[in-house]
């Protein structure tokens with residue numbers, strides 16, 4: 510596993526200079542300081558949200574503590590202390606193989622004021638994040654995106670996918686396993702701890718996953734000041750026959766005109782094991798007075814399809830969800846376990862010059878990789894985004910080659926496919 514110590518690298522000099530050349534100041538924002546409320550207000554505006562109240566500011570301050578916040582300031586403007594652009598980053602941990610993780614430079618809250626758009630501010634902020642993280646020794650950066658058109662230019666590319674699932678419950682009968690444990694309603698106030706406990710066990714086994722944080726769990730539980738449907742949030746926990754809590758389902762019910770056809774909207778369904786998964790899905794699908802169940806961020810092929818009488822009553826819409834960006838090729842590739850041997854020189858193209866070059870990738874019979882820079886001629890070529898997409902094995906090299914995103918001989922691509930095949934399909938089950 511790669512190690513990285515510096516969680517607050519200094520501001521990138523190149524981005525500082527690029528912004529200064531257009532009259533803008535690139536500055537760290539102290540989360541405890543006076544600049545934080547205006548920072549949060551700019552983030553809310555960027556994501557089309559309401560102006561945060563004092564209570565929300567304090568709640569966010571609590572939730573974001575430990576993060577590296579950056580604002581871009583236009584001192585000539587009407588509100589010189591309100592940033593015209595924002596970004597927020599922190600060190601998280603990405604599961605790369607079951608039981609194996611790597612530090613992840615996580616990026617969020619990327620906004621540019623509509624008054625300052627398309628002047629290269631996002632470019633300065635994102636490239637600044639990548640150079641700062643690479644210089645501090647991080648092998649990977651990641652983010653979740655609201656639009657798929659923006660981040661590819663900086664080398665980010667999807668590495669884990671998730672689907673939005675809808676089940677027409679009037680068409681299905683439960684045919685899945687019958688879990689022997691018990692279900693209990695649990696209070697909302699207990700959910701922060703419960704979600705954290707079960708998710709922490711799940712996420713280290715699932716490639717593509719990252720840990721959650723209290724603010725994320727409070728949001729799901731409806732415990733944040735801005736939660737509009739807080740009072741509708743209900744939750745059940747599954748306990749196995751040994752008395753261990755193995756899963757939590759958090760949901761709301763949206764009323765429909767027909768009283769027997771309400772919609773059960775899953776806010777989180779975290780199951781540590783198959784029993785809990787079956788018990789919680791069955792609870793949702795058999796809920797009285799419900800005609801439809803919806804859930805976001807589910808596996809691409811949702812397991813519930815195999816547990817009901819009519820699989821076509823389950824629809825799943827797939828989206829790219831976790832975007833990764835390799836910064837250090839040896840560090841990233843050597844972090845995971847592989848499914849087969851490989852000895853290949855891969856040429857990586859990186860417009861930012863961070864990861865480019867020819868890399869000899871050797872994977873032994875034990876599934877461990879060693880990677881070093883080489884003068885040898887690459888046998889396979891790809892942009893850094895393609896290697897980032899391949900990292901967790903969620904897409905095959907032969908599939909990317911069809912789109913021209915990987916170039917090489919068929920045998921070499923097949924060898925990459927076999928070696929990179931994942932032990933579990935990558936999934937990221939939260940937003941960050």
Ligand SMILES: CC(C)(COP(=O)(O)OP(=O)(O)OC[C@H]1O[C@@H](n2cnc3c(N)ncnc32)[C@H](O)[C@@H]1OP(=O)(O)O)[C@@H](O)C(=O)NCCC(=O)NCCS
Nearest residue numbers: 555619620621626627628629630631632654655656658659
């Ligand atoms: C998306 C956003 C951050 C872009 O900021 P910006 O400062 O205007 O971006 P830049 O001027 O640096 O543009 C960089 C490039 O991205 C392109 N781009 C920017 N926003 C884009 C969008 N929404 N769709 C497609 N391309 C976009 C630009 O055209 C430019 O292309 P080029 O490099 O080929 O010239 C900004 O529009 C914004 O804050 N949007 C609302 C919040 C949001 O969507 N944030 C992203 C959350 S994941």
